Amino acid sequence: MKRRNFVKTATTVVAAGSVAPALAGNFSEIDGTSGKPVVNHYVLFWLKEDLTEEQVEEFTGFFEMLRKVPGIRKFYYGKPADSKPRDVVDNSFTYNLMIQFDTLEALEVYGVHPMHMEAIEKYSHFWERVVVHDSELQS
Incomplete structure (x- = not known):
């Protein structure tokens, strides 16, 4: 894999890995209980x-x-x-x-x-x- 594609792919994976839990955390914080x-x-x-x-x-x-x-x-x-x-x-x-x-x-x-x-x-x-x-x- 060329370096440019690797950096682009790695950045996307890191960003998605950071944003998804944060979003999930925000939604669960609305309630704080299960359902x-x-x-x-x-x-x-x-x-x-x-x-x-x-x-x-x-x-x-x-x-x-x-x-x-x-x-x-x-x-x-x-x-x-x-x-x-x-x-x-x-x-x-x-x-x-x-x-x-x-x-x-x-x-x-x-x-x-x-x-x-x-x-x-x-x-x-x-x-x-x-x-x-x-x-x-x-x-």
Whole structure:
């Protein structure tokens, strides 16, 4: 085998060997158990266009308040990725939030929890639109 082909083949094998376990690890981490569904609460926020950069950053306090609500299994938030534009990709939102719960009941408790209600009261004037997707994920 010529050196160039060997290097190309070896690089592909090493990359595949590194990526496959990492991907498998990420999917199993969604749940952490074998086959038990997890309830996923995914929220998109479109903040008002007239906010300053400081106000947009200040909005992260909303997430930090929510993070403290009991019953949450996993908690993530962030801004849209700078992915390549495609017809199916909508990166028009300002922030997204993903929270995972062990049960639908835990999600329902979170939904009316006083800390959740306080965060909404404190920060809802920042947004113009919110979309929520709740789902049960299988690993």
